[in-house]
Amino acid sequence: MAVIDRLFARAFRRGLLTVVHPDGSRRTFGEPDPELPSATIRLSRGAAAAILRDPGLGLAEAFMDGRLTIEQGDIMGVLTLAMANSPWEANDTLLLPGPLRRSVDAIGHRLGRINMRRQAKRNVAHHYDLSDRLYDLFLDADRQYSCAYFSDPANSLEQAQADKKAHIAAKLAIEPGMRVLDIGCGWGGMALYLHAKTGADVTGITLSEEQLKVARRRAAEAGVSDHVRFELIDYRDVAGRFDRIVSVGMFEHVGPPNYRTFFARCRELMTPQGVMLIHTIGRLGKPGVTDRFTSKYIFPGGYIPALSEIARGYEGMRYFLTDVEVLRLHYGLTLQHWYDRTVAAREAIVDLYDERFYRMWTFYLAGACLSFRYGGMANYQLQFSRARDTLPITRDYMIEAERALRQDG
Known part of the structure; x- marks a missing residue:
């Protein structure tokens, strides 16, 4: 044999x-x-x-x-x-991989996850500056490139992504006139949603030039550029104070050596009554190493944190961790939709790139989907506040606000 x-x-x-x-x-x-x-x-x-x-x-x-x-x-x-x-x-x-390969990978991983500012921008461009047409082919119309929220597994991708935005907005407890910072704003969907639903002024930041162009165009087309602004800037360089901070799908690119910098900077950016919501993929177990396929082809410099690593990032900074939610299967359901749409768009993707890229992309989406279905990945939503009395003392307000947002469409 x-x-x-x-x-x-x-x-x-x-x-x-x-x-x-x-x-x-x-x-x-x-x-x-x-x-x-x-x-x-x-x-x-x-x-x-x-x-x-x-x-x-x-x-x-x-x-x-x-x-x-x-x-x-x-x-x-x-x-x-x-x-x-x-x-x-x-x-x-x-x-x-075998023990020797894993040891070599661990050394390379520790060196690669430092994520210096210039390298961070290159890493983001590697993935997010791909053709706009590619993302249009497999994402929902709002281009939500992060875990959706399936109140019913049978829901459409569009419904689940709309419900994700409502789920997050409800946890932020935004009031009209507040200033909101969206760290890693993608193509602007969350920032535009928060302004439309709450009346807040929102600043979205990204390191992707292609995402910036689309986000600014969308704000202009909606006639809200005075209230929803987008900037090409690193979170470490943002100035001002914000009542709310939201970050969806960006923390995976920060890197463990920068976690304390990230949390310290966010605390400085928050008003004394500020609230922050982080939505991130996370490991269900202990800290690990990014697999070689992902780091080589998909997310160079990316790393999925264990919950213990996130905790070490903010402990001692006088944050109040006010809510934690674990979304176990939601990203698996999301990725199945993305995979199915990618397969349906095979000819268009091959025309954009080539057959090898198409096979790489389907391998990425299939492997990611199954890492939530069978592997050690989940999504964490962590809510923080600077003051102990900013938010209600029960979670009822989240449920009520989310229901109202969904009914509002």
Whole structure:
């Protein structure tokens, strides 16, 4: 039995994976499972060695380069088989790189996550300055590129993203005339929503020049540029004081060495009665290392924090942590929508870039989706205040405000 077959035999126990080797021989691994798909993959020469060296990156690059082709099913099905057989709670590290590779990766990760200011801008541009057309093809109309909120798993992506904005706005307890800072504002959807629903003046900041152009255009088209402003600036360089701060999907790019800088700067930017809401992907377990595929191809410099790392970032700064919510499966549902829309737009994406980019993007979305379904990822929403009496002492106000925002459309 080939070495790669021994790996597959240990890794695929539930569900059926058939592997066609370069010499034409076929092996099937696992047992039928009504809850899991079946898949058939064909390996060309060199693919097995790459997977053995580093299962995650090797599998990704073999798929991207066409050295691993899928004859039955799709990449979502293949990765579902792999991750469903090794869920986070089982503590099974079979498909992780070996100890030496993990040690080397850990050193590189510590060096790479320093996230200096110039590097931070380059890292953001790597991902967010891609073609506008790409994001239009798989995101909702408001371009919410972060975890949606599914009050019902059957809801559409558009409904879930609208509900996410209402969910966050309700926690911010914004009153008319307040000044709000949106750190990592994306294409401006949240900032525009907060102004429209609350009457607040909102400043959105980003390090993406492409996002800035779109956000400013949207504010101008809505006729609210005097109340919703967007700037190309690092959070460390923002001036002024704000009644509320919101940050959605940006904290993953801060880097642990900068967490205390981030929280200290935000505290300086908040008024004495200020409130802040951070929405971030988080690890369910202890601190870890960004996988090589993600750091190489998707989010260079990005890192998903453990809750303990976030806590070390703000402890001792006299913040009141006033609310914590864990969204376990919401991002998995969101990413499934993004994946399905990407697959439906295959021809358009290949025309924009090429087949290799399309395969990379589907691998990214499928792997991310399954990391919330079977892996060790969740979303955290953390609410902070500077004063102990700023917010009501029960969560009822959030529920009431969210209901009103949804009814308002």
